[in-house]
Amino acid sequence: MGKRKRLMAEAIKEKKSKTYFAKLNKCPVSARKMRPVANLVRGKSVEDALVILKTTPKKGARFLYKLLLHNIDNYKQKSKSGLRIEEAQLYVKTIMVNQGPALKRFIPAPRGSANPIRKESCHVYMEIGSKAEEMNIKVNDKVEQSNNTEE
Template sequence: MGVRKRETAEARKEANKSIAFAKLNNCPTSPRKMRIVADLVRGKKVELALNILKFNAKDASGKIEKLLLSAINNWQQKNADANLEEAGLFVKEITVDGGAMLKRLRPAPQGRAHRIRKRSNHVTIVLGATNNNTQSN
């Protein structure tokens, strides 16, 4: 590995240590349905985002709520001495990417077959803190 490549890899690892994130891979929901719920909480404070997800009727909101709680827990483990209320956590970034697709066949009229695509997705939540002195720990 070259020197420049190693230095950028080390810089990327250091940057990942300072942020708190959580990932959900291969969630059996279509990415379009998951993005509708993800757009509701993008950029919101953590307490408000949890309330939005708790009282939303969509099935995807329960999965994102659980993922958000996991990201909060990851932040608390990195910053053990910091207070959650004083930090001012917010959803800095939330991305929904397409995952693996299961392809199935469904019978159609006149002996034909239609392809059914059962989609899945990957969700990543990154938390940020408005109080920057807690990030330096």
């Protein structure tokens, strides 16, 4: 591996270590039905999102609830700040719902014919962020900038 490739790989690895995300592939709910549920929790705090998803009577809410729990576990494993979940002020930073593969089936129809059925699925990507960590990063950047201007 060349130097440029190694540096790029290290940069990508560093960036991934700072983000807390979870993916759900081939979820057996169509993207069209999952997006309204995802819009309910976008930008909300993790505690509020858990309550919303627990009480929402949609099939997609169950899958998003489990995905959010997995995302919280990822935060606990990756986080180097040592903050508890309540102190970190976690919130749903990004949530994307994309179309997944469709299962194609046929149902018998009159006169020996068949009608097609498409069972749609979706891919969900969810990223959570910590407001406390983002504030620390902003403060550290401002301190560095002020130190550079003084010199």
